Amino acid sequence: MNTTEKVSLVAAINEVLQLAQAAAGAAGASIDDTAASNTKTYSSTKITGLLADLKNQILGGASAAYDTLQEIEAEIGNDKSALANLLTAVGNRLSFADAQSLTAAQQLQACTNLGIGDPTTDFVAAYNAAKA
Structure with a gap:
């Protein structure tokens, strides 16, 4: 899925939503779960499924305790040394590439x-x- 918004995931999702709404509102627009276009849009079920799949791909199976950026930020924020310790541990690994x-x-x-x-x-x- 291509969007013009490349900086923010939320903005990209909003752009997709706007495109879907515009497609649905266009004259002669119809629902077609096989192909979206300027005159066709996916059903809400198909869109919801695609968004759920995208979320699963982004989260990679993270547990419910860490499935939002806010939860991840809060966890890292609770232990200011956690990120530094992680970076130190990664830096202490023997590299075969460098x-x-x-x-x-x-x-x-x-x-x-x-x-x-x-x-x-x-x-x-x-x-x-x-x-x-």
């Missing part, structure tokens, strides 16, 4: 987590010692 500067302790922990051992191991020296 170059990272890690301390020696972070490198050791990352290598341990990956099961590849100590990153400071001198394998040439170990090889030469084993060969001798």
Whole structure:
């Protein structure tokens, strides 16, 4: 569904509502659940279903406690450090897509987590010692 309103979800939904109302009010307008146009509109049942589907897609199965932006804002607002903690946790993840500067302790922990051992191991020296 294309709208000219790209900044606000509410404004985009209102634009769709206005278009639907205009289509319904146009001379010769009729209801057609297979295709909307300038002379045809979807039934209220079809429109309600499409809006419910859009809501489900946006919310992605969020529980009723977090199914509005106001509820999400209130929850984040209750714990000012929650967002900062989340961003810190995300920032502390090892990235395979970006170059990272890690301390020696972070490198050791990352290598341990990956099961590849100590990153400071001198394998040439170990090889030469084993060969001798």
